[in-house]
Amino acid sequence: xxxxxxxxxxxxxxxxxxxxxxxxxxxxxxxxxxxxxxxxxxxxxxxxxxxxxxxxxxxxxxxxxxxxxxxxxxxxxxxxxxxxxxxxxxxxxxxxxxxxxxxxxxxxxxxxxxxxxxxxxxx
Numbered sequence: 001x002x003x004x005x006x007x008x009x010x011x012x013x014x015x016x017x018x019x020x021x022x023x024x025x026x027x028x029x030x031x032x033x034x035x036x037x038x039x040x041x042x043x044x045x046x047x048x049x050x051x052x053x054x055x056x057x058x059x060x061x062x063x064x065x066x067x068x069x070x071x072x073x074x075x076x077x078x079x080x081x082x083x084x085x086x087x088x089x090x091x092x093x094x095x096x097x098x099x100x101x102x103x104x105x106x107x108x109x110x111x112x113x114x115x116x117x118x119x120x121x122x123x
Contacts, residue, residue: 009117022096035105
């Protein structure tokens with residue numbers, strides 16, 4: 001069993017930066033690929049970023065590639081999402097997720113989800 005708790009979401013101006021954190025509990029954290037997805041009002045949840053269990057592979061959606069960066073710290077059981085050059089269209093609830101591999105995380109086929117943290121980007 002893995003429990004995920006996101007933090008770091010807030011209101012930020014367009015062009016600004018924000019870092020999200022996801023603290024995971026459970027001894028099997030290191031065996032999971034991790035990722036982030038987001039859901040804007042009235043829209044379906046969409047993939048944002050994924051990282052493999054050993055950090056060898058990272059993957060991003062085209063809409064955030066070059067602006068966002070995902071990383072993980074095994075010693076702290078934490079995964080991060082650094083978001084730069086934020087745009088109003090990045091406004092959404094951001095969810096942390098754990099899945100069998102980064103391929104599944106990209107397809108939102110995750111075993112575990114966090115409760116989400118709100119990111120609002122003002123223009």
